[in-house]
Amino acid sequence: xxxxxxxKEIRDIIGSTKFAVTFGVCAVLILLSFFAGANNYxxxxxxxxxxxxxxxxxxxxLTDWFSVRQHRIFLPPQPLGTLVTGISNDIGRTTEITGRxxxxxxxxxxxxxxxxxxxxxxxxxxxxxxxxxxLAILFGFDAISGEKERGTLRLVLANAVPRGTYxxxxxxxxxxxxxxxxxxxxxxxxxxxxxxxxxxxxGEWLRxxxxxxxxxxxxxxxxxxxxxxxxxxHRSSSSFLVLLVVWILAVMIVPRAAVLLAGRAVEVPxxxxxxxxxAAFGTQLWREHREKLSSFKPTQNDDMQGLMDEFNRFMxxxxxxxxxxxxxxxxxxxxxxxxxQQVQRTLAFSLARISPAAQLSLAVSSLAGTSLELKEHxxxxxxxxxxxxAQFMKEKTGINTGGGMMVVQVRDEGDEEPEPIDLxxxxxxxxxxxxxxxxxxxxxxxxxxxxxxxxxxxAAAFVAFGRYDVR
Amino acid sequence: xxxxxxxQEQPMLxxxxxxxxxxxGVLAVDNVSFTVMPGQIFAMLGxxxxxxxxxxxxxxxxxxxxxxxxxxxxxxxxREPLKAKQHIAFVSENVMLYPNFTAIQNLDFFARxxxxxxxxxxxxxxxxxxxxxxxxxxxxxxxGFSKGMRQKCGIAIAMLKNAPAILLDExxxxxxPQAGYDFIKLLGALRDEGKAILMxxxxxFRAREIADIIAIMxxxxxxxxxxxxxxxxxxxxxxxxxxxxxxxxSPENNQPGAGPCSKQ
Numbered sequence: 001x002x003x004x005x006x007x008k009e010i011r012d013i014i015g016s017t018k019f020a021v022t023f024g025v026c027a028v029l030i031l032l033s034f035f036a037g038a039n040n041y042x043x044x045x046x047x048x049x050x051x052x053x054x055x056x057x058x059x060x061x062l063t064d065w066f067s068v069r070q071h072r073i074f075l076p077p078q079p080l081g082t083l084v085t086g087i088s089n090d091i092g093r094t095t096e097i098t099g100r101x102x103x104x105x106x107x108x109x110x111x112x113x114x115x116x117x118x119x120x121x122x123x124x125x126x127x128x129x130x131x132x133x134x135l136a137i138l139f140g141f142d143a144i145s146g147e148k149e150r151g152t153l154r155l156v157l158a159n160a161v162p163r164g165t166y167x168x169x170x171x172x173x174x175x176x177x178x179x180x181x182x183x184x185x186x187x188x189x190x191x192x193x194x195x196x197x198x199x200x201x202x203g204e205w206l207r208x209x210x211x212x213x214x215x216x217x218x219x220x221x222x223x224x225x226x227x228x229x230x231x232x233x234h235r236s237s238s239s240f241l242v243l244l245v246v247w248i249l250a251v252m253i254v255p256r257a258a259v260l261l262a263g264r265a266v267e268v269p270x271x272x273x274x275x276x277x278x279a280a281f282g283t284q285l286w287r288e289h290r291e292k293l294s295s296f297k298p299t300q301n302d303d304m305q306g307l308m309d310e311f312n313r314f315m316x317x318x319x320x321x322x323x324x325x326x327x328x329x330x331x332x333x334x335x336x337x338x339x340x341q342q343v344q345r346t347l348a349f350s351l352a353r354i355s356p357a358a359q360l361s362l363a364v365s366s367l368a369g370t371s372l373e374l375k376e377h378x379x380x381x382x383x384x385x386x387x388x389x390a391q392f393m394k395e396k397t398g399i400n401t402g403g404g405m406m407v408v409q410v411r412d413e414g415d416e417e418p419e420p421i422d423l424x425x426x427x428x429x430x431x432x433x434x435x436x437x438x439x440x441x442x443x444x445x446x447x448x449x450x451x452x453x454x455x456x457x458x459a460a461a462f463v464a465f466g467r468y469d470v471r
Numbered sequence: 472x473x474x475x476x477x478x479q480e481q482p483m484l485x486x487x488x489x490x491x492x493x494x495x496g497v498l499a500v501d502n503v504s505f506t507v508m509p510g511q512i513f514a515m516l517g518x519x520x521x522x523x524x525x526x527x528x529x530x531x532x533x534x535x536x537x538x539x540x541x542x543x544x545x546x547x548x549x550r551e552p553l554k555a556k557q558h559i560a561f562v563s564e565n566v567m568l569y570p571n572f573t574a575i576q577n578l579d580f581f582a583r584x585x586x587x588x589x590x591x592x593x594x595x596x597x598x599x600x601x602x603x604x605x606x607x608x609x610x611x612x613x614x615g616f617s618k619g620m621r622q623k624c625g626i627a628i629a630m631l632k633n634a635p636a637i638l639l640d641e642x643x644x645x646x647x648p649q650a651g652y653d654f655i656k657l658l659g660a661l662r663d664e665g666k667a668i669l670m671x672x673x674x675x676f677r678a679r680e681i682a683d684i685i686a687i688m689x690x691x692x693x694x695x696x697x698x699x700x701x702x703x704x705x706x707x708x709x710x711x712x713x714x715x716x717x718x719x720x721s722p723e724n725n726q727p728g729a730g731p732c733s734k735q
Contacts, residue, residue, distance in 0.1 A: 150567050
């Protein structure tokens with residue numbers, strides 16, 4: 001019985017003009033998103049390589065490590081980030097490494113190419129979030145009410161068909177008929193990735209598979225919602241109208257409203273505000289240190305190099321002291337801000353998770369490594385690199401080059417021309433994406449909520465159809 | 472079928488003191504009782520809102536009775552609806568099937584739904600030919616079918632289910648005379664196969680032509696129930712008008728359980 005209903009549903013959908021048109025549009029959009037993502041990745045990769053080369057080029061010919069200034073590291077583009085962009089285009093990718101102090105990444109992709117920020121990218125998050133949900137509504141809104149209007153429902157239920165079996169059959173049939181071709185298209189897009197020059201690792205394929213799973217769960221939620229609504233309405237037009245309102249609320253309103261509400265409920269001091277406080281504190285420190293500077297009394301006045309070394313050590317100590325105080329002060333401010341931000345974020349996500357669209361976005365961006373965590377992770381990686389860089393510079397120069405200091409090199413005429421520094425020695429910044437277990441851990445809540453949504457709305461559709469007046 | 476054999480048989484369709492009052496207070500069916508034996512055609516006449524379709528809906532368990540019950544082959548429909556529906560086929564006033572499917576595909580789906588998985592395409596072809604649907608449209612999608620063609624498909628589906636009872640809700644409404652004639656002929660053949668047929672209709676003339684028992688419903692009540700022999704020589708149209716006007720409503724005819732009337 002169930003098999004008969006599923007087969008009928010698949011045949012009915014696949015044989016319809018509506019399916020041919022919508023599937024054609026979806027297939028083109030999915031393949032286009034893969035193509036656009038791959039293209040975007042290649043452009044970003046080329047820019048990244050050029051920026052790295054340019055960074056090293058500026059140091060070419062330098063003969064001492066003291067002169068290495070404005071060393072920058074860059075967030076490399078991630079292959080999955082091109083398919084699920086998340087916040088990867090919004091955060092700063094370039095970070096200047098001085099050896100000490102706070103790091104502030106800048107030069108986001110959207111900062112460079114604001115045009116792309118206007119309509120954002122056509123990625124899988126958008127396609128699944130908007131197109132799949134509409135597709136589910138388009139094919140599910142008349143599942144019950146439409147059958148009643150057409151008159152087929154009475155004929156079906158005049159047979160010994162349990163209502164639960166019927167609604168399950170319709171859901172399964174619709175899901176298979178619509179999801180199978182979409183999955184096939186996504187798989188085709190995946191197979192084209194190597195052709196477009198993107199080689200994914202095994203872990204990335206696994207992540208992509210889970211992104212697809214999240215998309216299917218999301219599609220299932222909207223399909224079950226559509227069937228449920230069609231089982232509580234008696235006209236397909238009413239069902240469509242209700243579902244349109246549900247879609248607008250779930251996809252467009254709730255996630256944005258959640259962020260707005262959380263923003264109102266939990267105040268987070270602006271970065272500029274904090275920067276002003278830090279600058280004022282920094283100025284105060286400079287003032288104090290300028291006074292200390294006047295107290296510098298060299299122990300040896302006849303050896304110029306010895307004098308400079310002593311002065312540099314003095315300055316380095318001052319810089320260290322200033323840096324420690326500043327770090328302590330900034331740390332307190334940042335910690336307070338981060339705590340508030342965390343509360344705000346938890347509230348915003350908790351509210352937004354009412355919407356399956358938010359659940360999908362959070363799940364796929366976590367899996368693709370382009371969630372909010374990317375910014376924090378990049379900053380952590382950059383901070384770790386800065387420590388490594390500071391250590392390296394100290395080994396090379398004897399001091400931490402990040403502090404304010406004066407470098408005077410004394411060279412006699414007979415001295416040999418110094419050799420250029422070997423830039424190959426400079427520590428390389430290697431960005432390691434967020435680990436799979438951590439990504440999955442972040443996504444599992446939303447994957448679970450999406451799965452739960454399927455069960456809840458199926459149960460609701462089951463109960464509603466059990467009471468449905470088929471006359 | 473004769474009276475003796477009918478008396479020994481169990482009614483295939485039975486309404487016992489059937490009453491349905493809707494939530495808004497409207498009394499759609501009021502204490503209606505009748506039986507339909509195997510090999511009988513029972514025609515319910517009545518105006519719009521008389522309660523004919525509600526009675527059929529109660530048999531199909533699309534509605535729960537307020538009091539009383541309907542039984543199909545002895546199974547109380549609102550207690551064991553799925554079991555009861557195994558014994559029944561249904562043809563609605565305006566048969567609507569799946570427009571993207573061909574006639575054969577529709578037949579296949581509904582036959583399987585009715586638990587009949589043994590049919591071949593030849594069986595579908597044969598039954599469609601039997602109901603008078605030309606072979607050249609068997610593999611065409613239903614979206615282009617006329618009402619008469621869909622009605623033929625509907626009766627073909629009912630025949631394929633091969634259930635002992637058939638419910639027909641205004642089956643001849645909107646059919647052209649030839650299609651109506653063919654349909655009535657087909658009903659006669661099904662009766663001869665022993666099917667118990669309950670039919671609601673406005674068509675007095677066809678009812679008289681084919682039915683073994685004719686009942687008239689008005690405002691939810693069964694106000695008349697007579698067999699074909701009792702109606703012989705009567706002007707049924709006049710009788711119908713009189714009953715509907717309330718001038719010929721005798722208590723004995725108005726009583727539930729006035730039947731069963733045997734086929735003569």
